[in-house]
Amino acid sequence: MMETVKVVLLGFGTVGSGVYDSILHTHQEKLEKVIGKKVEIVGILVKTEKDRQLPENIIVTTKIEEILALPKIDYVFEAIVGIEPAYSYTQLFLDRGCHVISANKELLANRGEELSEYALNKGKFLTFEAAVAGGIPLLRTIIQLLQVNGILVLEGILNGTSNYILSKMRNEKLSFGECLQEAQQLGYAEANPESDISGRDAFYKQMILSSLIYHEQPDWEKVERVGIEDVALEDLALGEGHGLRLKLLASLKRGDEGIQATVKPTFVSSEHPLYNVEGVDNGIVIKTDLVGTLMLQGPGAGSKATASAMIEDLVQIEQQKQPLQQVHRYSYQTQTQNKKEANESIQLAVFPLQDKEEWLSLKAILNENSKSVNILQEVVKELDGRIYGSFLYDGELECIKLPVLYKRYPVSPIGLKRDHFNLVNIF
Numbered sequence: 001m002m003e004t005v006k007v008v009l010l011g012f013g014t015v016g017s018g019v020y021d022s023i024l025h026t027h028q029e030k031l032e033k034v035i036g037k038k039v040e041i042v043g044i045l046v047k048t049e050k051d052r053q054l055p056e057n058i059i060v061t062t063k064i065e066e067i068l069a070l071p072k073i074d075y076v077f078e079a080i081v082g083i084e085p086a087y088s089y090t091q092l093f094l095d096r097g098c099h100v101i102s103a104n105k106e107l108l109a110n111r112g113e114e115l116s117e118y119a120l121n122k123g124k125f126l127t128f129e130a131a132v133a134g135g136i137p138l139l140r141t142i143i144q145l146l147q148v149n150g151i152l153v154l155e156g157i158l159n160g161t162s163n164y165i166l167s168k169m170r171n172e173k174l175s176f177g178e179c180l181q182e183a184q185q186l187g188y189a190e191a192n193p194e195s196d197i198s199g200r201d202a203f204y205k206q207m208i209l210s211s212l213i214y215h216e217q218p219d220w221e222k223v224e225r226v227g228i229e230d231v232a233l234e235d236l237a238l239g240e241g242h243g244l245r246l247k248l249l250a251s252l253k254r255g256d257e258g259i260q261a262t263v264k265p266t267f268v269s270s271e272h273p274l275y276n277v278e279g280v281d282n283g284i285v286i287k288t289d290l291v292g293t294l295m296l297q298g299p300g301a302g303s304k305a306t307a308s309a310m311i312e313d314l315v316q317i318e319q320q321k322q323p324l325q326q327v328h329r330y331s332y333q334t335q336t337q338n339k340k341e342a343n344e345s346i347q348l349a350v351f352p353l354q355d356k357e358e359w360l361s362l363k364a365i366l367n368e369n370s371k372s373v374n375i376l377q378e379v380v381k382e383l384d385g386r387i388y389g390s391f392l393y394d395g396e397l398e399c400i401k402l403p404v405l406y407k408r409y410p411v412s413p414i415g416l417k418r419d420h421f422n423l424v425n426i427f
């Protein structure tokens with residue numbers, strides 16, 4: 001008879017129910033074939049009691065004690081939101097000799113290193129592929145397949161909800177609120193979507209990556225984190241006029257001053273590898289000192305994407321592959337990343353205007369200050385009866401007393417070439 005591994009799920013929201021469906025329905029046969037064992041779900045910890053029509057042999061409970069009382073548990077799928085009680089539960093189950101597979105970004109960003117150590121001391125696995133970039137096998141690629149490569153820079157779209165919102169707003173001219181609602185309905189957003197749109201979710205993922213790549217995290221207070229809450233349709237339309245798309249980009253590198261990390265809405269040109277990463281997809285560009293530049297892309301959120309990452313974690317553990325936390329990574333000297341890239345300082349500025357004359361006077365002011373600012377390209381558009389102007393520039397805009405309020409976005413230097421900029425669309 002086939003051996004059975006017993007599994008419990010902590011949490012039964014988008015993530016937990018996705019794992020449930022894959023193990024018991026869509027991928028049961030394949031999973032059993034691959035690991036040569038039956039996988040049985042014996043318990044589910046839920047937040048509230050309600051009729052879920054689950055099989056009777058599964059203990060479904062709101063009480064952790066009832067899960068802990070189960071006679072045998074091999075794997076725990078941890079899909080709870082927030083640090084507690086997930087932190088305590090993870091320790092409890094590791095103490096009990098279970099492997100823990102987690103999708104909990106906040107927990108891992110805050111206590112991941114400590115919990116990994118804890119698991120190691122218990123001789124158990126704590127894996128968390130699902131916590132970063134959804135279904136993309138990113139962590140294993142970094143940890144197992146890029147061990148000798150020194151990672152110089154990582155730039156990524158790490159939040160599916162934000163990318164979905166930005167793509168949909170731009171393509172369908174829908175409001176921020178409408179797009180967010182759809183992302184929630186599709187199961188992409190967090191229970192509290194503030195985490196997605198404020199860049200906090202991407203930040204947690206970035207901190208997990210920093211721990212894995214550099215074995216340390218930057219001072220959280222010093223990481224610039226800007227969300228997408230203030231992005232307006234006209235910003236996206238003006239960016240399009242310059243051939244640019246706005247993405248919530250997380251960037252991570254280590255230089256002489258330590259680890260530098262930012263999460264902020266950033267325009268990318270059509271030459272940038274992340275330009276075509278649209279909808280709920282995530283994309284990660286990794287620049288290394290050996291292979292060069294790699295790019296990974298795929299579904300960054302949603303039930304199936306997360307279930308895929310978690311179940312593949314189980315397979316990896318079953319096949320006795322090296323666990324994430326047991327892999328030693330070589331330290332390396334940072335090489336080229338301190339050199340300022342030529343186009344690093346390019347920005348896009350957006351202005352709402354009263355009329356065309358205002359644009360002309362604004363330009364006159366800029367021309368007077370041409371020593372400190374180089375205008376590379378300008379676009380003026382009428383959107384919903386209002387006029388907006390925007391320009392790409394490098395230099396210091398601060399020194400100019402501009403007559404109207406403006407928004408600014410950075411433009412990623414990757415793929416940018418100065419000769420791309422032709423003056424377009426001026427009245």
Ligand code: HSE
Pocket residue numbers: 131133134158159160161162188189190196201300301302
């Ligand atoms: N809310 C997250 C996102 C889910 O949109 O990326 C996956 O971590």
